[in-house]
Structure formats: C-alpha cells, structure tokens
Amino acid sequence: MRDIAKEAGVSPMTVSRALKSDGSVNAKTRQMVQDVADKLGYVYDTTAQAFRAQRSGFLALTLPSINNANFATTHKALTESLAETDLQLLQGITNYDVVREEQMVRQLLARRPDAMILTGGTHTDTTRRLLESASIPVFEIWDIPEAPIGHVIGFSNSDAMGLIVDHLAQSGRQRLGFVGASADTDARGHERRLGTIKAARERGLAEVLDLQIGPAPATMSSGLELVMREIDRIRGLDALVCVSDPVAFGAMMALECLGLTIPGDIAVTGFGNFEISRISRPSITTLDVGAQEIGTLTGRCANEILSGISAQDAVIETLTPRLLVRKTTG
C-alpha cells in the first residue's frame, strides 16, 4: 500500500479507503488508486487484515469425508451461498473419527475462524470445551444432536428411516436387514440403524437383521462384499435397508450376481439420493435429505449472524427428508 501511495501521490490511508470502496473517498482518486494497484500487481493482504481486525473471514467446516456426493453437495451449496460475502471456507476432514475431529477443530480454531460448522452432533468432551472457549457461533449440521452446542441445521437420521420402513411394510415386506458401517465409526449411520430397528418394531415386522460392514466409510465395495459374505442369512430376508445409495448399489450388484432378482426376491433401499440411485437399473428407492438445502441455509444463517443482521439466538432448523420411491422396491 505504501508503494501504491507513493506512486499515486496520496497517503497509504487513502489507498486503504479507496480499495475498500469506503465511500468517503473521491471517485477520481479511487479510480487512480485502483489503476496504480492493478499496474503494480498489488494483492491485498488478508493476513494483515485478519490480524488487525481480529476477524479472519474464515468459516471453518468439518466434514467426515470429501469423497461423498452428499457432503460434497452441502459443501458446494455452502460455498455458493457465501460467494457474495467476504467469508471463505476453511475445511478439515475427520474421516468419521471424533478424535480426528478434535484435532481438526484444534487446527481450525488456531486460524481464528469467525464461526465453526461441524457435520454431525457427536464430539469428544475436549472438542466441546475448545468450542466453548472459542466463543464463536457453532453450527451442527446433518443431525439433530441431543445436546446442541449452538445452532443446528439438520434432520433426524433416526426418524427418516421411518419413511423407508413404512414404505416397505406397505409393499408387504416383513423381514428387513440393515446394512451399515460399524456403530462406533459412523454416528449418523448408526442413528439410521437404530431408526430402522425401532420403526420395524413399531410396525410389527420381524426383528431387523443387523449387517455390519466394518468401519466407515461405507462404499459400493463394502456393500458388495457384505452381501457375498452374508448371503446365507440374507436369503431369509425380503428387504435390504442400506445406509447409503452407494452401499445399496454394491449390494444390488452382488445380489444379482448371486441370482436374486430385485425387487422380486428382495427389495433394496438406499439413502441420500445420490446420482447412482436415479441412474442405476433398477433405480434405487431412496431418501432425499436436502443436502443442498442444509448448505444453503447454513451459509445464509452464518452470514446473517456474523454480519449482525439476525440475532445470536440459537437457530434450530429441522428439515424433513423426502421419500423417493423407485424400482428396487417394486
């Protein structure tokens, strides 16, 4: 800025104001300063700005995985809803691990973000303490935590499964199996498992067969391998409820390979409305949970709170998943 000021024959202060479109600076002066800045290839130093203003402009975000179309959609929507603001996403990947999440939160907080967005509502005690003492707005998304830290924008993973079980029961399915990652590695997936078991009980179906595919993430391969391994127990079922669409697709490939027809011999359901569920043949009955809406709402909400437009009151947005009936359930 000093250089620009010298070149333009004004004070550094005027340069600062000109580049900020401060209003209190002559239009001609501003244009001149702009031109000089461009000529010198000046790039504004956010580091200094963050330091001075004690405001980094960072929105910290933790995601379990980046290689997941659902989280990617939320990420994208979040980025887009932030495009017109001066907020920038700073993200950490937790690999579905609360200890790793704690490390990421620590690392992210060191950058002094203006707010923190956590995917999921399950955290270590230390994580909660760290966030508390950071005194910044905290958002938990993709979940409805029992003890929210701050704001919540999500849906009940457990209740959502009621929609699926209802639909299966109505189409005459009686003996359900649930396919998902091991309980301790995927809190949201485990909620779905519990929700399925609960709903099946309430509707008087047979006890749900619990089929665990090992640690998260649950992938197409893990769905496929599980079916190959557990085919004997699976033959006794008439519906396979999967924790996500990729798992459902993998399971379906294995079932067909083993000679079972879908939905004739067995129904299959997914979760998340991934592209594969619409494109595959047969297309997969699934749940759209509004991954995009979560991102958009969170971005808007964070921006409003940080810019003082809306109050700090804890926002609790509960979204309602939508059942998409397709070919795998007849």
Next chain:
Amino acid sequence: MRDIAKEAGVSPMTVSRALKSDGSVNAKTRQMVQDVADKLGYVYDTTAQAFRAQRSGFLALTLPSINNANFATTHKALTESLAETDLQLLQGITNYDVVREEQMVRQLLARRPDAMILTGGTHTDTTRRLLESASIPVFEIWDIPEAPIGHVIGFSNSDAMGLIVDHLAQSGRQRLGFVGASADTDARGHERRLGTIKAARERGLAEVLDLQIGPAPATMSSGLELVMREIDRIRGLDALVCVSDPVAFGAMMALECLGLTIPGDIAVTGFGNFEISRISRPSITTLDVGAQEIGTLTGRCANEILSGISAQDAVIETLTPRLLVRKTTG
C-alpha cells in the same frame, strides 16, 4: 503473551520461546510458563504468527470440482501427506472455469499461501501474472501443460487415450465415438478427445464420432441423456469412449435400456478407475491415472521445497496411466 509474561514474572520474549520449545530456554522456566499459559486458557494466535513471519502455513489448492472421486482422492492423499507437517490446505473450487479459477487464485493469494497447487494447466493470462508476482512455488497437477508455470505432477491426458484406443483396436473395434463435455469447459476432457481422435487416426480406424454432452462436469446423467438423444448415430458405432467412468456408466445404462448389449453390440470405456467401474455389471474397462499418487507426490514435493530440503528446481513428474481391462470391452 504479555499477560502470561506478567503472571509468570518473565518477559514476553521468554514466553514466546518457552511455548515454541526453542531450546534456548531453561526447562524450569518453560514448565512454569506452560502452566501459566494453561491456567490463563491461552490460545496461540496463528493469525499474528502468519502475519509476522510472512508465512501462513497454507498450501492453496484449486480443484475443478469437489464432487468427483478422482479429485477427492488426490485431495485426500495430499492432506495425508501433509499430516506430519505444519502445512494446511486451503482450497478453492473452480467449477471447470478458468475465469472462476482466476477469482479463486486471487482470493487464495490474498491469504498469502506458501505455495499454490493448480489442477490443470490452462489458465487466464491474469492468473499467470498473479502467480508470477506472488513468487511462491506453483504446482500444476493432473496435466502436462505446454508452458508450465513451475512444477508439474501429472500425466498426458492425450497420450493416455492411446492405451484405450490400442486396446479397442486390438479387440477388433473400428468405429469409435467419444463422449465428453464441450471443449471449452473441460481442458483435460478435451485433451482426451483430441488424444482419442489422434490415436484412432494413427491406427487407421474410422474417423471418431464426436459426441458432446454440454458443459462440464460430465455426469452419469449427462452420459445417459446423450445416448438417449444420439442413439441413431451411436448405432453405427462399435465402441463408445467416455471421458470418465460416471459418464460411461450412464451411457451404459441408456444403451442397455435401448436394447443394445455390452460388449456384444458395442464396447464402452471409461476413465479414472472410479469405484463404479469396478462394481458395475458389466464392469467398465478404464484407465487408472494414479490420482492418489499425484496427491502424495505433490504433498511430499511441496513440503520438501518449502522446508528447504530439496532445491527449487522445477520438478516435472510424468506419471504413466495404467489400462484396466474389464468386461465392457469383451
């Protein structure tokens, strides 16, 4: 730090050194300072550190899309190879758009990253200028640019297609079609198109039918819709070369839906070794380009250069894609 110094009865300088494990500070003093810091709930300010040291600890990364298993793999490998360092990824999504890339580069540079990693080798002039004047190491990955800015870790998208065309020619295929996004929205995809056309010519096959699916990203849906729309021209082909595995899968679903058998009536190939290519039935012949290796190498290389272990000399790593022959090509 001032507060800690006062409380501990030492100078701020000693506090700084004690917290840094500087070596030049008495072990007892350090312990005492540590205790006081913990008691006061002190959190180190990376913002100030970055400002003072003119070294942010950020590694800036641009990606065309986050919702792409290939780029996600590179991202993950990069993150992991950085885990033991004090470098942190800061990323921007370009949506396959060089103008958007320019905006992202500007935004990222404002954070004063220690190095910049660009996916792809096609940029606006302004982007090149910005990077030049930033005087930080620049990496271009996933491509072999004609005029590299700095370091390169990638492969020739054009040459890679030679492997596919060779394989198709050897299996007796003569009339190829190429399915990809429009030329101006996906530089890497366009390289693949040109590579296919060139290889087909060299091997004396019929002229390649160019089938464009609109702007990137190329998805399962776009592959499916293209086949539905262009089925009349496609019936004259005996192989469909697709710009990526998801496109190939979408195309395959449409072809089967229209009564064509794969690979009997027509062969289909993908690109990228996405999970779907291994799991789908029939499994898809594809190319593994070492997405993970690109990430690992880039992370290691960046860390070595930034920590002064290796020289600044421009690194050019050319990886060799690997052909994976599966069921869609007979």
Next chain:
DNA sequence: TTGAAAGCGTTACCAC
C-alpha cells in the same frame, strides 16, 4: 475528503 499516529500479537535481532 484526506492525513498522521497508534497498535493489533508475534518474533528476529541484538544486547546483556
């Protein structure tokens, strides 16, 4: 509308 001064939290450098 513009300018001068002070300071944000940290550390490099130089004294002791």
Next chain:
DNA sequence: GTGGTAACGCTTTCAA
C-alpha cells in the same frame, strides 16, 4: 538464558 526493541500491513481514531 533472558530481555528490549522494532517491525510485519493494515485500519481505527482523531485531527486537519
């Protein structure tokens, strides 16, 4: 081993 001083690039505050 420890302390003092200055400086990083910017903006808030006050004065002109």
